[in-house]
Amino acid sequence: MFYLCQACHSLKTVLQQRLSREVWDETLVWMIEEQGMPAPEPADYARLLDYLGTYLSPETPR
Ligand code: HEC
DSSP, X not given: OTHHHHTTSOHHHHHTOOOXXXXXHHHHHHHHHHXXXXXXXXXXXXXXXXXXXXXXXXXXXX
C-alpha cells in the first residue's frame, strides 16, 4: 500500500502525522489533485483511508 506514498517522499512524512480520518481524506485528495499522485482505485482508496484513519489517528501513540 505505502509504495504509493513513498514514491515522492519518505514514509516519515506520512508516519509523523496524526490526523483524523476526515483530514486524511483531504490530504489524499490534495496529494492526488495538487501533487500529481496517481489516483488509486476506489476500493484501494477506501482501504488506504481506513488504514490511515485507524493507525495514524490522533489517538495513536507515537
Ligand atoms: C506524486 C507525488 C506524491 C505522492 C505519490 C504522494 N505525495 Fe504526499 N506529498 C507530496 C508533496 C510534493 C508534498 C509536499 C507538499 C508541500 O509541502 O507543499 C507532500 C506532503 C505530504 C504530507 C505532509 C503534509 C503536511 O501537512 O506537511 C503528507 C501527510 C502526505 N504527503 C501524505 C501522503 C500519503 C499518505 C501518500 C500516499 C497515499 C502520499 N502523500 C503520496 C507528493 C506526493
